[in-house]
Amino acid sequence: MMNRRSLALALPGIFQLCSLLNPALAGEWYRTDLSSCMITNIGNQQWQVSFTMTTIVAGSGASVGPAVSNYLVIKIPTISGTGGMNSTSFVWNPVPVEDLSLPSLVAVRGTPSSATPGLVLGPPGTGALVLTSGRNGSVTFTIKPTTANNAYPAAVVYVTAVSSTGEGRTGNYWFIPNYTKGSCSFGSGSNPPVTPPPVTEIMPVDPEFTMNSPEWMLQTTDLVDIPNVTSAGTGYPVTINNVNNNNLCVRYVTAGVTNKQYAVAVTNSASSQGGRNLFTLPGPDSSQLFYNLQLASNDGNSANNFNFPAIGTPNYITLGQANNYSSDHSEMCWTPKINLFKNASTKEGLHSDTLNFIITPKA
Incomplete structure (x- = not known):
């Protein structure tokens, strides 16, 4: 009888221990937001892009799976056949970006290719492409279009943040000359928020009279x-x-x-x-x-x-x-x-x- 009472008294303690462990098994996914988006003509046919990135815990709980991705991709559009911006074609060999400045614990991952025509920003190293919370700070870089690279002086920052159970968000932040002046334009599709001006308007050709x-x-x-x-x-x-x-x-x-x-x-x-x-x-x-x-x-x-x-x-x-x-x-x-x-x-x-x-x- 004494042994049974001891066993009976021990069971609630076991159940209580299990209930304390359940929240710790819940997952969380991370999201990176952009603010203070700017694109500025700095002369000599060059444009500077700047923004602030903030990585947060976007969701957590018993039904949320662990994060499988949270990264950014900087992409530079090409010039379309009519002299506008091609929003679905990007320069990748090489990506015409120089003077790239990143927050600490953020690095360029991998080599651009036709499949991923941009600079992938994630945590340093070779692990999962998951930027965890606290990877915050300013990002700046310079776009240098040339006749050879056919780059349009604009930028797209693609963001993807997904958990193993489907929570997440993907889409593009747009940096359009004469439009992006401090606020950030996010969209889930491939169309920019405004019609970009013709490249001859923002990169005038010398008439050479x-x-x-x-x-x-x-x-x-x-x-x-x-x-x-x-x-x-x-x-x-x-x-x-x-x-x-x-x-x-x-x-x-x-x-x-x-x-x-x-x-x-x-x-x-x-x-x-x-x-x-x-x-x-x-x-x-x-x-x-x-x-x-x-x-x-x-x-x-x-x-x-x-x-x-x-x-x-x-x-x-x-x-x-x-x-x-x-x-x-x-x-x-x-x-x-x-x-x-x-x-x-x-x-x-x-x-x-x-x-x-x-x-x-x-x-």
Whole structure:
């Protein structure tokens, strides 16, 4: 009887011990959240990405299995065929990321491949890809797109956090130029929260303007045919010899002028003569002829014509986009027209001047 009582008294103690052990057998899964997301143009065709990562216990309990993964992948999108961002294709050989700074106890794991085209961030070593709680701090890196790597200056940080019993979260944080400025955009799909701007808008191509140097030889003109600057009318329309082979032409990289407007400007000073603004052709013995210039665009669009000396707001135009000079260059040309005027100082003889042209972009 004494032994049975002892056994009976011992059983509750065993049951009590088992009930204390049950919570300790429960699992927990971890999640990494991002905050303070930024992407900044730091010049020289480089962008800096920064964010703060915070790893927390996202769930625990008797029905929760242990964590099987909690890691990040930094991915850099490629440029699409239309010049936008390809949100499902990423550069991996190599990933165009430099100056990567990570919190302590976070490291780059493995080598990027076509299957995992990015930098995997997890705990150091070769163990499970599970960032446990407390792996917190700032992450910064620089994106360096080049023609060779075809990288779009944006970033996707893919996060995956899963437990053995199915709890978890996966998705993308997006870093889009001119959009990601402190807040973080998370989504479970492959579409960014906004339409990224064309790469030519955020990585402008140098237009590389070149201008020919035409020589406009004016036909010999009778002085008596040239009106005085005080006379009404538009002046004497002098003939330019061989004008078709002496058009003013501008060549440029077509992609560099997309969605931009430019004006052709003359830097020479003009003077007021008889109520008109005119350029001066110096001649012998202090003789002067006066003239204005019209440039008629060879594309036949009068909106692309220029008049000089210019008065008031410059006439901005959109340069042609036809790649009519080479595979990536365009050329736009103008035919000159010159009207002459004289005053009391004008004498017979050779008169000449040099006009200096510049291309001015619209602000």
